[in-house]
Amino acid sequence: MSVAVDPTSTRRKARTFRLYRTIRGFMRDPMAELERISRAANGEIARLDFGASRPYLVTHPDHVQQVLRRESETFIREGTFWRPLAKLFGDSIMSEGAVWEHSKRVLQPVFSTRHLRTLTDAMAEAINTAIDKLEEPAREGRPIQVMPEMSRIVNETVIKILFGGKITPVEADRLIPAMEQVATSIAFRFLLPFVPDAIPLPGDRAYREGERIMDETLYELVERYRDDPGEGTDIFTALCNARTADGAEPTAKWLRDNLMAMFATSTETTSTALTWLWPLLHEHPDVAARLKKEIRSVVGRDRVTVAHLRELPYVTQVIQELLRLYPVGWAFSRIATKPTTLGGVEIKPGDIVIISPYLTHHLESVWDRPYDFDPERFRPDRARTYHRYAYYPFGGGPHQCIGRHVFNAEAQLILTGILSRFDFELTGEVPARPRIGATLRPKVEVEMRLTPIANGSGSGAE
Numbered sequence: 001m002s003v004a005v006d007p008t009s010t011r012r013k014a015r016t017f018r019l020y021r022t023i024r025g026f027m028r029d030p031m032a033e034l035e036r037i038s039r040a041a042n043g044e045i046a047r048l049d050f051g052a053s054r055p056y057l058v059t060h061p062d063h064v065q066q067v068l069r070r071e072s073e074t075f076i077r078e079g080t081f082w083r084p085l086a087k088l089f090g091d092s093i094m095s096e097g098a099v100w101e102h103s104k105r106v107l108q109p110v111f112s113t114r115h116l117r118t119l120t121d122a123m124a125e126a127i128n129t130a131i132d133k134l135e136e137p138a139r140e141g142r143p144i145q146v147m148p149e150m151s152r153i154v155n156e157t158v159i160k161i162l163f164g165g166k167i168t169p170v171e172a173d174r175l176i177p178a179m180e181q182v183a184t185s186i187a188f189r190f191l192l193p194f195v196p197d198a199i200p201l202p203g204d205r206a207y208r209e210g211e212r213i214m215d216e217t218l219y220e221l222v223e224r225y226r227d228d229p230g231e232g233t234d235i236f237t238a239l240c241n242a243r244t245a246d247g248a249e250p251t252a253k254w255l256r257d258n259l260m261a262m263f264a265t266s267t268e269t270t271s272t273a274l275t276w277l278w279p280l281l282h283e284h285p286d287v288a289a290r291l292k293k294e295i296r297s298v299v300g301r302d303r304v305t306v307a308h309l310r311e312l313p314y315v316t317q318v319i320q321e322l323l324r325l326y327p328v329g330w331a332f333s334r335i336a337t338k339p340t341t342l343g344g345v346e347i348k349p350g351d352i353v354i355i356s357p358y359l360t361h362h363l364e365s366v367w368d369r370p371y372d373f374d375p376e377r378f379r380p381d382r383a384r385t386y387h388r389y390a391y392y393p394f395g396g397g398p399h400q401c402i403g404r405h406v407f408n409a410e411a412q413l414i415l416t417g418i419l420s421r422f423d424f425e426l427t428g429e430v431p432a433r434p435r436i437g438a439t440l441r442p443k444v445e446v447e448m449r450l451t452p453i454a455n456g457s458g459s460g461a462e
């Protein structure tokens, strides 16, 4: 891999991309315009002049590393671009400073290697049960809508690891669509964070309604369990048992904020990533055939378990490459608290920096044939040859995604669970371009038909 720019190079001014030159492109296809700017800057720091806001766009792996890791105390997770999410997540693990640290200290052990095994075993069970529901449309030859089905499987799984047995089916059925409503209706606020709340934007009403239903449901759960959570390996129980440094019990608001943060970060991201998988496999039948062979020879007619995953290296590579092409947490920002220099450009306190895994993952100076889907990039003997920040779908530094191992296990279990039982064919349009919002959903609905595999083809003979 070659990385074009020398980050230690002398002082320079960032190349500025002014609104009057970019506005048409942004109106037509915001992602295509960002990609054009990123290509033109080719790894150097670019300045986006939106008038109301003038953030720097940072894509070079060295610069990303400086912001997320080396100078994580200078570049903190606050500022205009976090406004819409800051309101939703409140004082949770998605905030910054002491408030973030407290939540992180409570949640970290839940995601430790030892506890993860308990979580992933529960996940495998939930995933198998959720996949059972695909049998009927598959037998009837009825196509399924991929995004809603992936969301259903992911939601049923996340609800298990988040709440264990503490949530009733009625509450889950209220929470899941409300979360979906929040995730989709926040898109305009996410893309135009500097627009004051007093100015209405499309989606505002749906967003408020979704948040209201979520709040109602989460506070009901908190009310019921906060004082006496009982036993449980789920995340809710761990949160209820948390104590502050002076031994105080968690407040209802802190519990609500962290439940909201965990639910939101773990559902939309995972379902969107898994939706992209099927068009990619459809367009790469060689990859799909190799996957089926590996999966069916390891899993056979069994139900997928966490133990199988160790024997499925190609599944791992496919999921890694999926997140290179479609890193669904496609951009996030930081605000500078002190003066510093980034790629030769002087940064002042208050300056905003936008980091985009999507843009870095698609830079030609960083990746060979960046738009091609090629799981061979992550062959075990090649994966470690890349710059640590050439590939960072889960961010890095102190705020690195706490759920990355959960995602990996969940995605591998879902892919394996489906391909061990079904063949698939896309029946509608094949999406190529993402639509940017809070995540990176496909621009068109994805539809596919599953066919139960014939008895005996579980031997991997294909």
Ligand code: HEM
Pocket: 077, 093, 094, 104, 261, 262, 265, 266, 267, 269, 270, 273, 327, 328, 329, 332, 333, 393, 394, 395, 396, 398, 399, 400, 401, 402, 403, 404, 406, 407
């Ligand atoms: C495809 C799936 C996922 C992607 C692409 C993703 C991406 C990310 C990224 C980029 C960050 C860093 C944000 C920043 O630096 O400001 C992050 C943080 C976080 N993610 Fe994920 N995530 C995924 C799945 C999950 C799951 C499954 C969970 C929970 C089970 C989760 C929980 C979190 C939390 C709590 C943080 C904040 C960590 C902190 O600030 O200490 N994510 N995620």
